Amino acid sequence: MLRLSKLTDYGVVVLTRLAAGSQAGRVVAVPELAQATGLQEPTVAKVLKILGQAGMVEGMRGARGGYRLTRPLDAIPLSEVIIAFEGPIALTACVEGSAASCESSGLCPVHGRWEPVNRAVRATLERITVADLVAPEPIASYRQNALTL
Numbered sequence: 001m002l003r004l005s006k007l008t009d010y011g012v013v014v015l016t017r018l019a020a021g022s023q024a025g026r027v028v029a030v031p032e033l034a035q036a037t038g039l040q041e042p043t044v045a046k047v048l049k050i051l052g053q054a055g056m057v058e059g060m061r062g063a064r065g066g067y068r069l070t071r072p073l074d075a076i077p078l079s080e081v082i083i084a085f086e087g088p089i090a091l092t093a094c095v096e097g098s099a100a101s102c103e104s105s106g107l108c109p110v111h112g113r114w115e116p117v118n119r120a121v122r123a124t125l126e127r128i129t130v131a132d133l134v135a136p137e138p139i140a141s142y143r144q145n146a147l148t149l
Contacts, residue, residue: 007047008085013037014047015081016134018057019073027066054084073131079122081130089125090118 017036021028034041051057
């Protein structure tokens with residue numbers, strides 16, 4: 001089973017709560033986000049640091065400091081969030097362009113054949129935005145598109 005880490009999931013949750021809390025352009029503090037998400041403050045701070053390094057949020061220092069989105073959720077593709085927390089999106093290591101190969105690459109009948117699958121997965125995740133995840137019917141329209149890749 002392919003599974004994203006909890007931090008990636010938390011990243012999406014924090015982004016959506018940050019968007020809800022900063023509708024009027026105000027910044028949202030870590031304690032407020034922690035309370036809204038049910039996550040511990042150190043976890044929220046860690047997630048925000050990663051999101052900040054990826055350019056999805058920005059921090060404001062000072063007594064009224066906190067965080068805000070750098071762009072709306074509909075401009076943040078899910079692929080960008082996954083890459084920030086997990087690294088490059090690929091189902092197998094042998095297609096990431098890594099210099100190191102697996103021990104059976106010379107005998108592997110599918111060596112190098114995963115790239116079309118990886119491209120399809122990346123393309124689908126690039127079309128889905130974080131806003132789509134909070135919409136009433138987020139993914140239904142992507143099922144048809146995914147089949148045509």
